[in-house]
Amino acid sequence: MTWHWRYENANGGEVTEGVTPSDAFPSQADAESWLGESWRELLEAGVETVTLLEDGRVEYEKMSLRPE
Template sequence: MAWRWRYENAGGGELTGGGLPDDTFPNQADAESWLGENWRDLLEAGVEQVSLLEDGRPEYEGMSLRPE
């Protein structure tokens, strides 16, 4: 199993390149921990929301990086 984040704009379109990380993680907990440490950098890079994928299948989608 491989877990990865899909980076998205506000409309849900995928963002790629531009120096965005392309990390994969061995489990969901590691992926979520990484996001908890890096969400501010992603937001500054233009990422508005993320989706967590397990082997290409969405675990959850459209999670905003903006604080409520």
């Protein structure tokens, strides 16, 4: 099983330009830890929300990168 992030802009479109594609992570915890370290750079690149996928299955979606 592998985990990866899908990046989305404010309109819900997938962001692929200006960001490095998400690595495949061996666990959900590894993917979440990486996001905790990288969310600021993603936000600066135009990513507003992220979706976490496990082998194509959505674990959770449209998580905002903006602080509450």
